Amino acid sequence: MSGTHTDVPSMVATPLVLPVVADEYEQCPVTDVLRRVGDKWTVLVVVVLGQRPYRFNELHRGIPGISQRMLTRTLRGLEEDGLASRAVFPTVPPSVEYALTDLGRSLLGPLSAVADWAVEHQEQIARSRARVGQERFTAGGVQEPSRIAAPGQ
Amino acid sequence: MSGTHTDVPSMVATPLVLPVVADEYEQCPVTDVLRRVGDKWTVLVVVVLGQRPYRFNELHRGIPGISQRMLTRTLRGLEEDGLASRAVFPTVPPSVEYALTDLGRSLLGPLSAVADWAVEHQEQIARSRARVGQERFTAGGVQEPSRIAAPGQ
DNA sequence: CGGAATCCCAAGCGATACTG
DNA sequence: CAGTATCGCTTGGGATTCCG
Numbered sequence: 001m002s003g004t005h006t007d008v009p010s011m012v013a014t015p016l017v018l019p020v021v022a023d024e025y026e027q028c029p030v031t032d033v034l035r036r037v038g039d040k041w042t043v044l045v046v047v048v049l050g051q052r053p054y055r056f057n058e059l060h061r062g063i064p065g066i067s068q069r070m071l072t073r074t075l076r077g078l079e080e081d082g083l084a085s086r087a088v089f090p091t092v093p094p095s096v097e098y099a100l101t102d103l104g105r106s107l108l109g110p111l112s113a114v115a116d117w118a119v120e121h122q123e124q125i126a127r128s129r130a131r132v133g134q135e136r137f138t139a140g141g142v143q144e145p146s147r148i149a150a151p152g153q
Numbered sequence: 154m155s156g157t158h159t160d161v162p163s164m165v166a167t168p169l170v171l172p173v174v175a176d177e178y179e180q181c182p183v184t185d186v187l188r189r190v191g192d193k194w195t196v197l198v199v200v201v202l203g204q205r206p207y208r209f210n211e212l213h214r215g216i217p218g219i220s221q222r223m224l225t226r227t228l229r230g231l232e233e234d235g236l237a238s239r240a241v242f243p244t245v246p247p248s249v250e251y252a253l254t255d256l257g258r259s260l261l262g263p264l265s266a267v268a269d270w271a272v273e274h275q276e277q278i279a280r281s282r283a284r285v286g287q288e289r290f291t292a293g294g295v296q297e298p299s300r301i302a303a304p305g306q
Numbered sequence: 307c308g309g310a311a312t313c314c315c316a317a318g319c320g321a322t323a324c325t326g
Numbered sequence: 327c328a329g330t331a332t333c334g335c336t337t338g339g340g341a342t343t344c345c346g
Contacts, residue, residue, distance in 0.1 A: 029275035030268045038191005056308050082281030093307040110266035115183045117263040122182035128235030209328050246327040
């Protein structure tokens with residue numbers, strides 16, 4: 001995070017001068033994009049389209065759990081952001097082909113980084129979740145940290 | 154999931170307190186992690202904690218828009234996944250320090266890849282969204298692709 | 307075939323109030 | 327200080343139906 005996109009507070013807890021997003025929140029572009037990526041199907045669709053162009057129902061069959069509605073919405077989102085293209089072939093019955101744009105393909109790399117991380121650490125995460133879940137019952141005492149923080153501000 | 158044995162439910166109905174999540178979709182670990190990353194605050198919190206450990210209210214002040222509720226939930230999520238640690242200092246008033254674990258820090262790199270991509274292409278995306286938004290009204294004709302797909306079957 | 311429209315439930319999230 | 331509890335609004339998303 002090369003640090004220029006969001007007014008993340010610097011090292012010291014400063015009085016905090018935020019450029020106030022006066023109106024509603026639009027957040028930083030990172031958050032914005034991340035929410036796209038975080039929805040249930042976008043990543044999967046991008047990855048599949050990363051292989052080759054797909055027709056609508058072909059894509060539908062290629063991604064088992066998805067509904068037509070969500071496939072359509074996801075594709076519209078990608079199209080709107082310029083990540084995927086939509087080509088309509090005026091045949092009967094109509095044929096529509098979706099493909100990643102250059103921009104869309106440029107996302108594949110960064111996406112893979114996170115995806116690889118997820119694959120690599122999935123078991124560790126799963127174990128952590130299980131462990132924390134158990135500790136809910138055993139509910140031990142308070143940790144004894146190596147140093148004591150002075151709360152006195 | 155767990156197997157091939159046909160364990161016929163016996164006379165006794167299983168008490169079933171916990172929804173043992175025979176749920177159809179647990180999806181792949183990638184999707185699972187991506188949804189965590191895709192929620193509204195997780196990434197921001199991870200990035201901020203990536204700088205140094207923070208106390209709760211310090212973190213609260215450091216992330217302008219977030220509510221206590223969502224900060225708590227986000228931190229609990231990170232803790233559950235083993236990405237962040239929570240250290241309680243038995244002082245008065247109490248002091249709680251949050252920090253990234255090694256696992257959490259290992260996510261910073263991959264996350265940066267996507268974040269940098271977002272920063273780098275935010276304007277292109279914004280222009281695309283604006284353009285598509287306009288085309289909703291001008292609503293042009295059908296594209297004329299270079300080849301004709303045979304709809305076949 | 308490739309959608310759009312509608313319905314409806316569940317999850318995400320924010321605001322507020324209360325607590326140890 | 328560091329939370330928890332409750333409420334209600336807003337989105338996300340699945341199922342179904344209809345249409346060019």
